[in-house]
Structures are given as structure tokens and as C-alpha cells.
Amino acid sequence: MRVLVLEDDPELGPALTRGLREAGFAVDHAGDLADADLKLAVNTYDCLIADRVLPDGDALGLLAAQRKAGSTLPVLLLTALDAISDRVAGFEHGADDYLVKPFAFAELAARVRTLCRRARPARLPELRAGGLELDLPRRRVRRDGVLLTLTAKEFAVLEVLMLRAGEVVTRSELIERCWDEQAEPMSNVVDVLVGQLRRRLGPPDPVETVRGAGYRLIAPDTGGDTGTRTGTGTRR
Incomplete structure (x- = not known):
């Protein structure tokens, strides 16, 4: 935000x-x-x-x-x-x-x-993709039921990726949504942050690098198919 x-x-x-x-x-x-x-x-x-x-x-x-x-x-x-x-x-x-x-x-x-x-009226309390669960009001993240500790910036990036699960999110889009004017658009801040996020989330890696474009969140429990935004395939 x-x-x-x-x-x-x-x-x-x-x-x-x-x-x-x-x-x-x-x-x-x-x-x-x-x-x-x-x-x-x-x-x-x-x-x-x-x-x-x-x-x-x-x-x-x-x-x-x-x-x-x-x-x-x-x-x-x-x-x-x-x-x-x-x-x-x-x-x-x-x-x-x-x-x-x-x-x-x-x-x-x-x-x-x-x-x-x-x-953002479409943004609802909980997002899910594969084994990842994002509780927006409480700012909590779980993977396969295990509570994870993320920094505020890692949470923001993961939120954008989960909102666009299955779609490519460019580096410039991530900077626009998750950073402020102090961020240098040509720097590697996004790549560094995504690397940290991957380590926090653990294997198998749910974030795919799309060469020359950006990143895409995949559903780790379906071999690369995109996940849903709630447990029933609709957002809640």
C-alpha cells in the first residue's frame, strides 16, 4: 500500500x-x-x-x-x-x-x-494459492498450515504476487505497488527482496522467475498450476 x-x-x-x-x-x-x-x-x-x-x-x-x-x-x-x-x-x-x-x-x-x-474493494481478507495462505487484516502468512515470519516489504510483495497468482508481475509493477520514491527503478532491490522471500517460504519454490519479464506465483502443490484465491476457488 x-x-x-x-x-x-x-x-x-x-x-x-x-x-x-x-x-x-x-x-x-x-x-x-x-x-x-x-x-x-x-x-x-x-x-x-x-x-x-x-x-x-x-x-x-x-x-x-x-x-x-x-x-x-x-x-x-x-x-x-x-x-x-x-x-x-x-x-x-x-x-x-x-x-x-x-x-x-x-x-x-x-x-x-x-x-x-x-x-481496493476487490481486496478481501484472505488469499490462498497452493499451500500459501495470506491473512490480510492480521498480516499473517502460513504455508501448509505453518505460520511464517515475513518483513513488511516481503509481505507486500507476496500479497501482489498472490493477487495476480499465475500471472507475470513485472519488476516495475512491484516497485510501483510496494516501494516508494526512495527506490531506484534500475536497482536490484526487487530481485534481492524476492530472494529473501523465497528463503522465508522454503521449498518447493513457489515463485517463478520469468526471464526478461518479472515473477509469477505458482501453486507448489500442483506442479506449477496456478492456485486459487480462496480454498473454494473464489475470493472471500
């Missing part, structure tokens, strides 16, 4: 970015409206977290412009403006959620994760 944080505070902005990355999100940071507008134009996000009062204006203007252009990107306003009229204005301009500073980071992360799930 990729998130854009729009916050000009020199301490809070980096702290939010760090905390959300540690919570498993890919995070980009913008310090003003112009930078945020540019990032929204060139990247795909699952959620925008925006302060209201910024050096070049009120984030409500950006939000209104996004909604007018047809954007359905979930937006959480994170601001010290706590009057009822401020909250009402936020929702009237298209905000999906409103959280007042100071706040508990655990609550913010939970709200953002909920908004990201809303942005």
Missing part, C-alpha cells in the same frame, strides 16, 4: 514517514501543495494524509481540485484545526476521514489501513 504524506512540519513529516514505513506502508512525503500535486499526477497512491495549513495554502483546495477531476483517492486530513466547522468543511470538500492533532500513531495507522482497503 502506497501512501502520500502532505505535511510541512520539519519534525512531524519525517516522523510520520518513518512510522508508516515501519508499519508496512510505502510512503512518499510532500512538504507543500505544489509538491503534492506533482506527486499525485505521476504516482498511484492508496491514500493521501494531508495537513490543512501549508506554506502555499489550504489542503482543502487541493482536495477539491482532486475531487473535481474525478479522483476517488481516499483522503485523511490530519490537522490541528479542531472546530466542528473545520471538520465539516473537510468532509464537504471530499475528505474521507479527519484526525485532530495531537494523535496516537496506532490510531492513525489503523485509519490509513482501513482507507487503503476501501480504495
Whole structure:
């Protein structure tokens, strides 16, 4: 899940970015409206977290412009403006959620994760492919019933591969969905991460390398046939 944080505070902005990355999100940071507008134009996000009062204006203007252009990107306003009229204005301009500073980071992360799930209505609580089971709400992975320990990035990559089980997922697609602007598109970060994921999952290897294209998740218990996304062949 990729998130854009729009916050000009020199301490809070980096702290939010760090905390959300540690919570498993890919995070980009913008310090003003112009930078945020540019990032929204060139990247795909699952959620925008925006302060209201910024050096070049009120984030409500950006939000209104996004909604007018047809954007359905979930937006959480994170601001010290706590009057009822401020909250009402936020929702009237298209905000999906409103959280007042100071706040508990655990609550913010939970709200953002909920908004990201809303942005992807087809994404459901559990994915299965072969012997792999991915419990999205609890962030747990099992293989043949055995609970595995994955890092947040390994979990994110496996989630994309399982959502596209049987299909080739390119390296650029994985970077777009699982990394943020700090990732270098021409580096080997994807290959290194997939190598780590393979070691975590153990044999037989469920991830196939498609030379010159990317990676494909296969169902290890069927000799290479693709798996289903639930135990009955439908997603639940």
C-alpha cells in the first residue's frame, strides 16, 4: 500500500514517514501543495494524509481540485484545526476521514489501513494459492498450515504476487505497488527482496522467475498450476 504524506512540519513529516514505513506502508512525503500535486499526477497512491495549513495554502483546495477531476483517492486530513466547522468543511470538500492533532500513531495507522482497503474493494481478507495462505487484516502468512515470519516489504510483495497468482508481475509493477520514491527503478532491490522471500517460504519454490519479464506465483502443490484465491476457488 502506497501512501502520500502532505505535511510541512520539519519534525512531524519525517516522523510520520518513518512510522508508516515501519508499519508496512510505502510512503512518499510532500512538504507543500505544489509538491503534492506533482506527486499525485505521476504516482498511484492508496491514500493521501494531508495537513490543512501549508506554506502555499489550504489542503482543502487541493482536495477539491482532486475531487473535481474525478479522483476517488481516499483522503485523511490530519490537522490541528479542531472546530466542528473545520471538520465539516473537510468532509464537504471530499475528505474521507479527519484526525485532530495531537494523535496516537496506532490510531492513525489503523485509519490509513482501513482507507487503503476501501480504495481496493476487490481486496478481501484472505488469499490462498497452493499451500500459501495470506491473512490480510492480521498480516499473517502460513504455508501448509505453518505460520511464517515475513518483513513488511516481503509481505507486500507476496500479497501482489498472490493477487495476480499465475500471472507475470513485472519488476516495475512491484516497485510501483510496494516501494516508494526512495527506490531506484534500475536497482536490484526487487530481485534481492524476492530472494529473501523465497528463503522465508522454503521449498518447493513457489515463485517463478520469468526471464526478461518479472515473477509469477505458482501453486507448489500442483506442479506449477496456478492456485486459487480462496480454498473454494473464489475470493472471500
